[in-house]
Amino acid sequence: MDFSILAEAFDRMTKTSSRTELTAILVEVLKKTPKSLVSKVSYLTQGKLFPDFLGIEIGMAEKTVSKAIGKAYSFEADRIQELFRKTGDLGDVAAELSSKKSQQRLSSGKLTVESVYSTLEEIAKTSGSGSSVVRVNKLAMLLDSASSLEAKFLVRFVTGKLRLGVADFTVLDALAVTFTDDKKNRDKLENAYNLTSDLGYVADLLANKGLKAIGAVRVTASKPVRPMLAERMETAELIISQMNHEAAAEYKLDGERVQAHKVRSGEVTLFSRRLEQITDQYRDVVEGLGSLPAKEFIVEGEVVAIDWEGKYLPFQELMHRRRKYDLDAAMKNYPVVLNLFDVLLVDSHEVIEEPYEKRRAVLEKLFEGAKTKNNMMLVPAKKVKDASEIDALMEVSLASGCEGLVVKNLESSYKAGARGYAWIKYKPEYRPGVRDTIDLVVVGANHGMGRRAGVYGAFLLAAYDDEADVFRTTTKVGTGFSDADLEKISRELDAHKTKEKSPRVDAKVEAEVWFEPKVVMEIIASEITLSPIYTAGLDQIRQGAGFALRFPKFTGKIRDDKAPEDSTTVKELMEMYQKQVRQLKKEELETAES
DNA sequence: GTCCTGAAAGAAC
DNA sequence: TTCTGACAAATTCGG
């Protein structure tokens, strides 16, 4: 199958945003695709080579791909980066350079889907010393024999920014229409996808074995299930009425989600949220899990870092456990607990379809029967009937170092892969007007990419140090802006553009464009963290660390009424940092819970 | 050759 | 993780 068929279809897709039209184009392609290639075409349109859980990555992104483009079309990498800044899309840069070069090219070998896929696979599987050059060369060769349209999508694919307006669900729609002539069958496909987490597999199964085989897909221990997700809501009142005035509220822990599988041979495997194997990282929770009284099971929980007293620690601490080497030392230095909150399968009984209350009961019974409960506990859960109960529990959860609550519908089954209102997450920063906002000065910016080409996509912000009369950086922000905001702010800032970083700005990070500190933005964030790269409050809490913001977002307000010197000061950031370090002792927690 | 450092990529939230 | 924008589907409104 010629790769040009795919490239042309992709090109047509980028020109529309209508989902129905997008599916129609995909259907056309799938109809032209030989059955043996359906799975590969599915992966490719998802922007992948393999399902996530295999953890095979291309290993090339912006910088490396720029080199390959340079090599293929004889251009300096710097020049390419420069074009990239302007267009916001490396694929478009490649297409342009390719068409310039095409007159000189003697012959371009025809690319097929098979050959492209296998070269990309080789790229992904290359490793070791010298591999960078090999990657660049392989991609350059592909580009060299590609048409400009093909080059565009090869580059977009490799950088992980296909930008077709199509992802998993649209592919499923298209598969349903292509092979069953009925879009309604997408539900069945979706179910199979959620249980196998492998779109290419589902596509292949449908194309070659038919809908019956799809219906036969079951939850299986050792095969990761796409995790159920929660929708967010702003107030306890909204949540409780959504839940019909009865629900279970659980602490929302600030750690890493884990899906644990045990098979009949006794082996326990841990999967991350993106379903990669992380068993080795959390060996210390495997022992307890293995002792749960069941031959096979799938359970879910959140691993959280704890201190010597067993109190929850911030996410940053847990990050030290995301490693491959020095595991024994890490286990000692950064102990964790696995907090169980759900069960999907026990001894070939699929509890995934059971309502929450039933699943919770099964989970509790499993847990009670465990021989060793080391590093393992149940997520605290409580039935709630009104908003005040939710808010009260929220306070306790925050005081114990959690992020908030997840409120769960008592009747709902486990909806794999779905974000819906059966689970609702509730964090303090969602509540309008409750969380403190911060006013920060814009000192730099980066050019926007993709749909944000032509305006700035993110701004570098600083707090005011009134003692030194200097602006010290503390975060970048790139979310919360409407298109119009971005347009307006970008133009306004252009008036304050400087050639160099202003001497009044203290920054370790680079910005593509620097500004005179003038414009003040209102920002809201979920937390202040200790940062290795930002300079606000540097060394004040810990040597070498400043303050940064976690999940910063623009509130929509430009503070025209504030001079840059009136913005939030470094001292105030420090006070806010200290205020958030609050944790109840264990006994206090228990009394609050009951 | 070996060791160190820094840039790039990827994945958790 | 957060956020906005564009459709599509569902629901309400007005003649």
Added chain:
DNA sequence: CCGAATTTGTCAGAAGTTCTTTCAGGAC
């Protein structure tokens, strides 16, 4: 009661901090 207008829901793609790993390239 029907078609138009409005609301709601779903999907995709912009963007954040921080941590570890991998590899290139320089120093010795």
